[in-house]
Amino acid sequence: MNKWITRFSTSTPLNERINRTLDKQVKLAVTGLSRSGKTVFITSLVHQLLHGLNSTHLPFFQIVNSGLLRGVKAMPQPDMHIPSFRYDVAVEQLCGELPTWPQPTSGITEIRLAIRYLSNKPLLKHVSPVSTLYVDIIDYPGEWLLDLSLLELNYEQWSKQIARACESEPRLSLSEKWRSFMDSLDPASEADETTMRQAASLYTDFLHDCKDSGLSLLQPGRFTMPGDDLKGAPLLEFCPLLKIPQDIDNQSSLFAEMKKRYESYKEHVVKKFYNEHFSSFDRQIVLADVLRAFNTGYPTFTDMRDAINMVMKSFQYGKSGLINRLFGGLKIDKILFAATKADHVTPEQLPNLENFLRAMVTKSYNNATFEGVRTETIALAAVKCTQAAYTTYQGQKISCIKGMPLQGDKPIALFPGDVPVEAPMPEEWVDGRFQFLEFKPPRLANIHGSGLPHIRLDRALEFLLGDKF
Structure with a gap:
């Protein structure tokens, strides 16, 4: 050797x-x-x-x-x-x-x-x-890096942050099932494992729907990317509360148990990731x-x-x-x-x-x-899975790209659109303005x-x- x-x-x-x-x-x-x-x-x-x-x-x-x-x-x-x-x-x-x-x-x-x-x-x-x-x-996973910001927030602050995010689209629609379930719960009631597991499951489904819709800000990150070490762990069976109660002394309440698991998640998952x-x-x-x-x-x-x-x-x-x-x-x-x-x-x-x-x-x-x-x-x-190409439109030479679309079996050439130098105003994000397709990887000799x-x-x-x- x-x-x-x-x-x-x-x-x-x-x-x-x-x-x-x-x-x-x-x-x-x-x-x-x-x-x-x-x-x-x-x-x-x-x-x-x-x-x-x-x-x-x-x-x-x-x-x-x-x-x-x-x-x-x-x-x-x-x-x-x-x-x-x-x-x-x-x-x-x-x-x-x-x-x-x-x-x-x-x-x-x-x-x-x-x-x-x-x-x-x-x-x-x-x-x-x-x-x-x-x-x-x-x-x-990038979601794990986003979790570092949770270390700055207590459970009440984080819950309010998520609740505000769910007041507008697309999270408003995507979170409907989870919010409906949470509205039926009394934070001061005794914590129940089945209830907490169902709440966490609905919240996880909501985060997955956010991810499928193209959203990036997903917290806690381990809910969608748990890794092999945390799949099915009780440590992930919590979620935010939409309404934060005042002056609950009962340490076995739903609110107290959710808060305890949130703090445990920060200590044993987020800080552990940083330290290790x-x-x-x-x-x-x-x-x-x-x-x-x-x-x-x-x-x-x-x-x-x-x-x-x-x-x-x-x-x-x-x-x-x-x-x-x-x-x-x-x-x-x-x-x-x-x-x-x-x-x-x-x-x-x-x-x-x-x-x-x-x-x-x-x-x-x-x-x-x-x-x-x-x-x-x-x-x-x-x-690189596309090639630069050109076409003629109304007598003018136009720059294009050519490649095999992810959902097709024949190569296509297209002009996908200009990339703006600055973010367009909200009303300028109209359907069809951008056509940035996904392509298959190239065959290489x-x-x-x-x-x-x-x-x-x-x-x-x-x-x-x-x-x-």
């Missing part, structure tokens, strides 16, 4: 500390809002790196472009208690004879890569001309399917905007920041927000898509930057010869990892 593989395949806590101290290890966390394409992103990122030595697809990833890369290998992951990200299964689905999009993951997963390179840093050139950077890629995982991340990328929000309307857009800004609050580390006040210490030093599926718009619309995402998070973006967290936005496609076709994934890699070489 290769001595290099033998030497570094065994991970110990001491080795981990040494590697992190010497800047030889980076934990890259990947999360995304609902249906943003996390699994496809990680699969493509791993594929690009594994084939980087001979790749012509990464011109803006300097370690490749400069000729300093000496190879990349998948390695045994350091955290044996975390499920592995099944890259082999995902790439087989993506690159088969009849390619399909990989099945999404439902909890936290991890994969480790070892990147071997010729060091460009003066000191390391003399000490060890060939160096190794270990990249641990951690995949976790989030606190160790070095770099973070957050994926968002902005185009889906365009298709589904103004409420979906505002919900995504609020969710992204809530995510940003988790990365504000100053004295007034959530993380500093609750846990202390600065860890994550780079965040990349990415608008995915950039191949679903025409090439000249890419700057608009990127600028639109940046405009959505301007205030939070500036706050995170002020606190020392370097933040960028980008429009990318982890796997030589997936083992070079990286998958993409848009700007090399720029993302350079921002997230470039300074480590």
Whole structure:
């Protein structure tokens, strides 16, 4: 066996500390809002790196472009208690004879890569001309990140927040069954396990309906993405109350039991996630399917905007920041927000898509930057499944895209619409204004010869990892 593989395949806590101290290890966390394409992103990122030595697809990833890369290998992951990200299964689905999009993951997963390179840093050139950077890629649901904001809210505040959100569409209609059931309950009555289980089940159904409708702000996150460790757990059998009672002393009341479980959820699920995982991340990328929000309307857009800004609050580390006040210490030093599926718009619309995402998070973006967290936005496609095309309409040449629609068996060419630089007014979100279709993955002849076709994934890699070489 290769001595290099033998030497570094065994991970110990001491080795981990040494590697992190010497800047030889980076934990890259990947999360995304609902249906943003996390699994496809990680699969493509791993594929690009594994084939980087001979790749012509990464011109803006300097370690490749400069000729300093000496190879990349998948390695045994350091955290044996975390499920592995099944890259082999995902790439087989993506690159088969009849390619399909990989099945999404439902909890936290991890994969480790070892990147071997010729060091460009003066000191390391003399000490060890060939160096190794270990990249641990951690995949976790965006809903879990949104839960961090619950740590700022007590049960009464959270309940009022959810009740206000259900006063307007689409949540007003989507929550009808749950609200009707809750209106029939007396918060001062004795808590009953069957009642609480039914209330939690109806609330979970409501959250799933929100997710299916394209909404992003889903709390608690473990209700829709529980992970294998919490499926069916009593810890998830609670929900908000629509009406908060005054002066209830009965500690066995429905109100008291709901409140106790909410606080237990924060302590044993949310804080546990931070302490075991989030606190160790070095770099973070957050994926968002902005185009889906365009298709589904103004409420979906505002919900995504609020969710992204809530995510940003988790990365504000100053004295007034959530993380500093609750846990202390600065860890994550780079965040990349990415608008995915950039191949679903025409090439000249890419700057608009990127600028639109940046405009959505301007205030939070500036706050995170002020606190020392370097933040960028980008429009990318982890796997490019359309081609640029042109058509003539009324004597004018029009830019289009061509691909195989997800619900079709023949390729089509279309102009999906302009991406606005700023958010349209509510009355301007009319049906049919945007036609950002979903497409099937492309059939690829030589997936083992070079990286998958993409848009700007090399720029993302350079921002997230470039300074480590």
